[in-house]
Amino acid sequence: MRIIESIAEMQQAGEGWRCEGKKIALVPTMGYLHEGHLELMRAIRSHGDVLVTSIFVNPAQFGPGEDFERYPRDLERDTRMANEAGTDIGFIPHVKEMYPEGYQTFVKVTEVTAPLCGRSRPAFFRGVATVVAKLFNIVRPHAAIFGEKDFQQLVTIRRMVQDLNMNIEIIGHPTVREADGLAMSSRNAYLTPEQRRKAVRLNRSLREAQTLVQKGEKTGEAILNKVREVLAEDDDVRIDYVQLCDPSTLQEVTRIAASTLLALAVHVGVARLIDNAILNPSA
Numbered sequence: 546m547r548i549i550e551s552i553a554e555m556q557q558a559g560e561g562w563r564c565e566g567k568k569i570a571l572v573p574t575m576g577y578l579h580e581g582h583l584e585l586m587r588a589i590r591s592h593g594d595v596l597v598t599s600i601f602v603n604p605a606q607f608g609p610g611e612d613f614e615r616y617p618r619d620l621e622r623d624t625r626m627a628n629e630a631g632t633d634i635g636f637i638p639h640v641k642e643m644y645p646e647g648y649q650t651f652v653k654v655t656e657v658t659a660p661l662c663g664r665s666r667p668a669f670f671r672g673v674a675t676v677v678a679k680l681f682n683i684v685r686p687h688a689a690i691f692g693e694k695d696f697q698q699l700v701t702i703r704r705m706v707q708d709l710n711m712n713i714e715i716i717g718h719p720t721v722r723e724a725d726g727l728a729m730s731s732r733n734a735y736l737t738p739e740q741r742r743k744a745v746r747l748n749r750s751l752r753e754a755q756t757l758v759q760k761g762e763k764t765g766e767a768i769l770n771k772v773r774e775v776l777a778e779d780d781d782v783r784i785d786y787v788q789l790c791d792p793s794t795l796q797e798v799t800r801i802a803a804s805t806l807l808a809l810a811v812h813v814g815v816a817r818l819i820d821n822a823i824l825n826p827s828a
C-alpha cells in the first residue's frame with residue numbers, strides 16, 4: 546500500500562489512473578479502523594481497479610465541546626489493517642492542507658440534515674458534506690462506499706451527489722455488528738466494560754421493535770415506547786432521540802404504512818452511539 550499525504554500528489558495520481566481508463570474506488574474514513582471499515586473495503590474492491598482509503602479526522606464535523614481532540618487515533622495500526630484488506634492507496638492528508646488559513650467554503654445539504662442527528666449536532670452534516678466533497682475532488686473516485694449505521698450521513702451524501710451532479714456511484718453497506726449485536730463504531734472504544742454491556746440495549750431495542758411490527762403493530766408511539774422501555778435510561782444511558790421516519794426524505798412518520806427507518810442516538814457514558822433499523826409493515 547502506498548501512502549499519499551499531499552493533496553496535489555493524490556490529485557495527480559487520480560487523474561493519471563483516469564487517463565489510463567482505470568476505475569477508482571474510495572472508502573472515506575476517520576481512521577481507528579475496525580471490522581466495519583474493512584468490510585467496506587472488501588465490498589467496494591470489485592468496483593475499482595484502484596482502491597483508495599482516506600484517513601482523516603475531520604475537524605469541521607465536530608462541534609464545540611465534542612470529541613475532536615480525544616477521537617481515537619492509531620495510524621500505524623490503521624495502515625496495516627487497510628493494507629491487509631486490499632487498499633492500494635492510503636490517503637492521509639493534513640488538517641492544515643485540507644483547511645488552510647482563510648478557508649471559508651462549506652457544503653450545506655438543507656432538508657435531510659435537519660432532523661435526527663442534525664438537531665443535536667448542528668455543524669455535523671455541513672462538515673461531513675464539505676469534507677466528502679473535497680475528498681471527491683481530490684481523489685476523483687468513480688465509486689465511494691458508506692456504512693448504513695450512519696444512515697442520515699448516507700442519505701445526505703446521496704442528496705449532495707445528485708444535487709451537485711457529481712458523477713460518482715454511492716454504495717451503502719449494511720451495518721457490521723459485534724457478536725452480541727452492537728454496531729461497530731470507533732467510539733465504542735470510549736465504553737467501560739459495564740457501559741459496553743449496557744450498549745447492547747441499542748440493538749436489542751431495534752430488534753424488539755421489529756418483532757412488534759411483524760406482529761402487526763403499526764402505531765408509531767407504541768413502537769417508540771417499546772424502544773424507550775428496552776433502552777431503560779439510567780446514570781450511564783441517556784436517550785438523545787428515538788424516531789421513525791421515511792428512509793428517503795427522513796421526514797417523521799407516525800404510522801408504519803410503508804418501509805420505515807427507526808433511528809436512535811443514545812449517550813452511553815461519554816460515548817454518543819447511533820443505530821437504526823428498517824421496519825417493514827406485515828402484510
Ligand code: PAF
Nearest residue numbers: 573574575603673676695
Ligand atoms: O463516517 C465517517 O467516518 C465520516 O463521517 C466520513 C464520511 C469519513 C467523513 O469524515
